[in-house]
Amino acid sequence: MSTWTQRAGSVGAETASGHGQITTPSELSERLQHILAAEPDLAHDAAALARRVRAEAGVISDVDLLDILRTLRHDTAGLGVLEPLLAQPAVTDVVVNGPERVFIDRGSGLELSSVRFSDEEELRRLATRLAIAAGARLDDAQPCADGRLPRPDGTMVRIHALLSPPAVGGPHLSLRVLRQAQVSxxxxxxxxxxxxxxxxxxxxxxxxxxxxxxxxxxxxxxxxxxxxxxxxxxxxxxxxxxxxxxxxxxxxxxxxxxxxxxxxxxxxxxxxxxxxxxxxxxxxxxxxxxxxxxxxxxxxxxxxxxxxxxxxxxxxxxxxxxxxxxxxxxxxxxxxxxxxxxxxxxxxxxxxxxxxxxxxxxxxxxxxxxxxxxxxxxxxxxxxxxxxxxxxxxxxxxxxxxxxxxxx
Known part of the structure; x- marks a missing residue:
């Protein structure tokens, strides 16, 4: 969670937007994603994107701006709130059993992490986006999907997604980090x-x-x-x-x-x-x-x-x-x-x-x-x-x- 998101939540999410409205972190993120969907070229122009974020979020510091841009990148091209978990070198697996139960494996068995999704819909959006990026289909008619996604660091992530239903308690995600074996x-x-x-x-x-x-x-x-x-x-x-x-x-x-x-x-x-x-x-x-x-x-x-x-x-x-x-x-x-x-x-x-x-x-x-x-x-x-x-x-x-x- 970004510094800006934490502060916005602690003060009741009363951040003045460029439209003079009260904006919660989730509303801002959703609005920015809609903007990027409508204006895809904006994602390739860092300066223009930063100006647009300031216009939507209101008065924020440079540190908060970077936090928002990083979160936006993870939510649109990365693994969303799971990105920091997969970035840890020791993590081999991340499994998500519904929005409130995210586990990681660092070599000694599964551990419950502190990461949570805001609701089932956020988890479903991430699962659907990852499946599409892997060239698969995931919807109510095809509720399970698997595939592979390349990572910027050269590793590969194998994904499996299962929607609810048939999964009980929300969508389930299983991510396996496939690192190239180069040990002598x-x-x-x-x-x-x-x-x-x-x-x-x-x-x-x-x-x-x-x-x-x-x-x-x-x-x-x-x-x-x-x-x-x-x-x-x-x-x-x-x-x-x-x-x-x-x-x-x-x-x-x-x-x-x-x-x-x-x-x-x-x-x-x-x-x-x-x-x-x-x-x-x-x-x-x-x-x-x-x-x-x-x-x-x-x-x-x-x-x-x-x-x-x-x-x-x-x-x-x-x-x-x-x-x-x-x-x-x-x-x-x-x-x-x-x-x-x-x-x-x-x-x-x-x-x-x-x-x-x-x-x-x-x-x-x-x-x-x-x-x-x-x-x-x-x-x-x-x-x-x-x-x-x-x-x-x-x-x-x-x-x-x-x-x-x-x-x-």
């Missing part, structure tokens, strides 16, 4: 996310061009670990990354990123992950990486990994190693591949799975290393952060060492 493996070791001895084996895994998956729940650090490992690939290799949203940014000199695109409100313009995977095969890749495997593209990825493209990788949403075969079955079925086919492809293509976990204190760590063996494929835990090496760990070391000797 050494940094993860320093943070305690990866033990130093395991980091040595992970470097060998990448050098040996062994294909692997990184699994974990939401916000467990899957993308961060994958990005750090891709940075270990030799500088002479060309890494093709395919994502639904740009998140992977490994510190590697030759990375090509391809980003999928959803259909617009008219149902046109979609660019699928499967299409991008097929294009990637024609772009002379040394390694093919899928940022998050979540659909039929798994069929194209397994086919690529079985046709000479060793060293590929991807992330998969799964809570345990033992869920991996079933998850791959379910996703492959979306692409028309039956159970026998997916197990045959998976057994030949992927051998190692790394499981990430976020502890109760918010620390993200590698929790398990597993091997995929047999046909049908089963997952075997060979190392865990709590118990260390398990039966089969020597097989993991032999796999990495053997592949390393065969690697060009």
């Amino acid at each position: 493996l050494d940094s993860l070791v320093e943070r305690g996310a990866v033990p130093s001895d395991i980091a040595v084996h992970l470097r060998e895994l990448v050098a040996a061009r062994v294909s692997f998956l990184v699994i974990g729940g939401t916000g467990s650090g899957k993308t961060t670990l994958l990005s750090a490992l891709l940075a270990q690939a030799p500088a002479t290799e060309r890494v093709l990354i395919i994502e639904d949203t740009t998140e992977l940014a490994p510190q590697h000199p030759h990375v090509v990123s391809l980003v999928a695109r959803r259909a617009n409100a008219e149902g046109r313009g979609e660019i699928s992950m499967s299409l991008l995977l097929r294009q990637a095969l024609r772009m002379r890749p040394d390694r093919i990486v899928v940022g998050e495997i979540r659909g039929a593209e798994v069929v194209d990825l397994l086919a690529a990994l079985n046709t000479g493209h060793d060293g590929g990788a991807g992330t998969l949403h799964a809570n345990s190693l033992h869920e991996v075969p079933a998850r791959m079955e379910a996703l492959a079925a979306l692409g028309g591949l039956d159970r026998v086919g997916v197990h045959s492809q998976l057994a030949a293509a992927v051998h190692v799975v790394l499981a990430m976990h976020r502890r109760a204190d918010g620390v993200r760590e590698i929790a398990q290393i597993g091997l995929l063996t047999g046909n049908p494929v089963t997952a075997q835990v060979v190392w865990s952060s709590s118990e260390g090496p398990q039966p089969g760990f020597e097989d993991f070391l032999r796999l990495v060492d053997g592949a390393h000797k065969e690697a060009p």
Whole structure:
């Protein structure tokens, strides 16, 4: 809340406007937004906009003028009253359960913030504006929408909006900040996310061009670990990354990123992950990486990994190693591949799975290393952060060492 808004509220909102009327902060904001809608060029002329604000708000200081301009920008182009929350570097999620319950996640679970909306209508206007900006439709006939919005700082925000009804207690908003993962493996070791001895084996895994998956729940650090490992690939290799949203940014000199695109409100313009995977095969890749495997593209990825493209990788949403075969079955079925086919492809293509976990204190760590063996494929835990090496760990070391000797 701006200084001017606080003062206006404390004195009964008796601010003289340019029209000689009593103006509340909300009335002023609404009037200025109507002016900008009618005169869009005004938003690009800072001096003219400042003069117009003074004319509408009356006698105000320069500090108050800046507060009003900042609030106006947030309300018309940013995230409204949620803007200060998303601006905090540690915030990963903002969820709004009606106008009076706004929560944030800074890495240690959801916390109730002090931010409030004035009423359900203000929240609905923000949700509708964000949905439209993301190329989606949100109204009574289509009460739910999702999409992605770029931020001025280079991050991306994934949004989901649900109106009331069907939501109870007002519209609901869920915002997820998607920051590019650029943390190095050494940094993860320093943070305690990866033990130093395991980091040595992970470097060998990448050098040996062994294909692997990184699994974990939401916000467990899957993308961060994958990005750090891709940075270990030799500088002479060309890494093709395919994502639904740009998140992977490994510190590697030759990375090509391809980003999928959803259909617009008219149902046109979609660019699928499967299409991008097929294009990637024609772009002379040394390694093919899928940022998050979540659909039929798994069929194209397994086919690529079985046709000479060793060293590929991807992330998969799964809570345990033992869920991996079933998850791959379910996703492959979306692409028309039956159970026998997916197990045959998976057994030949992927051998190692790394499981990430976020502890109760918010620390993200590698929790398990597993091997995929047999046909049908089963997952075997060979190392865990709590118990260390398990039966089969020597097989993991032999796999990495053997592949390393065969690697060009």
